[in-house]
Amino acid sequence: xxxxxxxxxxxxxxxxxxxxxxxxxxxxxxEVPEEAALSRSRLMKMIAEGDVLRxxxxxxxxxxxxxxxxEYTLLLAPAEDYHAQPEAIPLTILYEDADxxxxxxxxxxxxxxxxGTPSGTLVNALLHHCGDTLSGIGGEKRPGIVxxxxxxxxxxxxxxxxxxxxxxxxxxxxxxxxxxxYIALVHGVPDAADPRLRGTKGVSFEPGGIxxxxxxxxxxxxxxxxxxxxxxxxxxxAVTRARVVESYGDAAALVDCWLETGRTHxxxxxxxxxxxxxxxxxxYGGRRRLSPKQVGEVGADMGNTFPRQAxxxxxxxxxxxxxGEEMExxxxxxxxxxxxxxxxxxx
Numbered sequence: 001x002x003x004x005x006x007x008x009x010x011x012x013x014x015x016x017x018x019x020x021x022x023x024x025x026x027x028x029x030x031e032v033p034e035e036a037a038l039s040r041s042r043l044m045k046m047i048a049e050g051d052v053l054r055x056x057x058x059x060x061x062x063x064x065x066x067x068x069x070x071e072y073t074l075l076l077a078p079a080e081d082y083h084a085q086p087e088a089i090p091l092t093i094l095y096e097d098a099d100x101x102x103x104x105x106x107x108x109x110x111x112x113x114x115x116g117t118p119s120g121t122l123v124n125a126l127l128h129h130c131g132d133t134l135s136g137i138g139g140e141k142r143p144g145i146v147x148x149x150x151x152x153x154x155x156x157x158x159x160x161x162x163x164x165x166x167x168x169x170x171x172x173x174x175x176x177x178x179x180x181x182y183i184a185l186v187h188g189v190p191d192a193a194d195p196r197l198r199g200t201k202g203v204s205f206e207p208g209g210i211x212x213x214x215x216x217x218x219x220x221x222x223x224x225x226x227x228x229x230x231x232x233x234x235x236x237x238a239v240t241r242a243r244v245v246e247s248y249g250d251a252a253a254l255v256d257c258w259l260e261t262g263r264t265h266x267x268x269x270x271x272x273x274x275x276x277x278x279x280x281x282x283x284y285g286g287r288r289r290l291s292p293k294q295v296g297e298v299g300a301d302m303g304n305t306f307p308r309q310a311x312x313x314x315x316x317x318x319x320x321x322x323x324g325e326e327m328e329x330x331x332x333x334x335x336x337x338x339x340x341x342x343x344x345x346x347x
Contacts, residue, residue: 010167012036012074016066019233025062028052028072030236033174034263038074051075084113084143089125094156094329099165099322101130101144103157104331107308111148111157126159134159135166146170147178147262154334155182155313160321168321173262179317182257182267183245183333185303185310185340186276187288189253190244196275202229203274206241213270214239217263226283227265229273238263240270248344251294252279252303258315268309279340280306299343310337 012032020027025047029040043052043062050058053073092104103122105111110121123143126134134144144159146169160166172178190197192205202215218235220226239260246254253276257267268284271277277285280303290303317328333341 024064027066086128087124152308156316181315185279279310281309302343
């Protein structure tokens with residue numbers, strides 16, 4: 001959980017899970033929520049500087065042995081001033097108050113500045129819209145950011161405007177209590193009767209036609225821009241559930257995916273692992289192509305040339321971190337995915 005130290009700086013309490021790696025830095029890297037944006041190198045530096053505590057005592061050896069169930073307290077940097085430049089970029093705002101703002105992000109927009117993308121991001125737009133009211137806990141490049149969606153994924157994001165909201169939202173993401181549903185268009189139709197799907201490691205089935213995919217996820221060994229499925233306690237535990245909403249013969253399907261965890265590229269990697277990569281996904285979708293015999297000329301052409309992964313963050317539900325009100329937001333499919341669905345239907 002995330003909290004405040006006596007000095008007012010935020011802290012993060014991390015519990016070591018089952019079958020942990022054999023050293024502290026690796027174990028923390030596996031357990032720390034991605035929303036905390038703490039790389040392994042950053043964790044190693046924190047350990048060396050005495051910012052990782054067990055039972056109130058600093059542990060300064062990154063190779064220290066760990067055990068399942070142990071709790072470590074991480075002393076995070078205090079809120080920082082940020083210097084990203086405000087930019088007058090239009091935003092679709094579904095809700096806003098003094099503590100948070102809910103955005104419907106378009107395709108092509110990066111959430112926060114990064115090497116090669118110093119401007120044109122959601123953060124630049126938020127700085128223009130919110131001025132100096134964003135939470136500074138995320139640092140100068142990520143003010144207010146408590147979770148992310150990929151550049152070419154559309155849909156809902158909540159951003160913290162107050163530090164209190166930032167702590168409360170981060171805690172909900174860490175505890176996996178945020179309700180997040182995504183709509184995806186995938187190759188093939190996930191079917192519990194498919195022996196290939198039944199034989200896929202990490203895949204199980206639940207009542208109501210739900211496919212559950214549970215794996216470890218870690219950075220790809222040779223391509224650091226990709227994530228990969230890993231086993232035997234390696235990587236970060238990741239669970240995705242998926243249910244077919246609509247199918248187009250056996251060529252493609254509209255799928256409702258919801259997250260128990262929220263790892264980088266999780267839905268894209270998990271659906272590809274299950275043999276049902278997303279349409280338009282150049283990274284994980286593989287080389288499958290739709291045939292005109294399956295979905296018609298227009299459907300095949302649009303599906304095979306769709307310029308981004310067909311993924312939309314459609315539902316976002318959480319408890320308001322200040323008022324305690326239960327909140328849920330919905331976003332309809334964006335026009336490009338609506339057009340693709342119509343083409344696949346043959347409308």
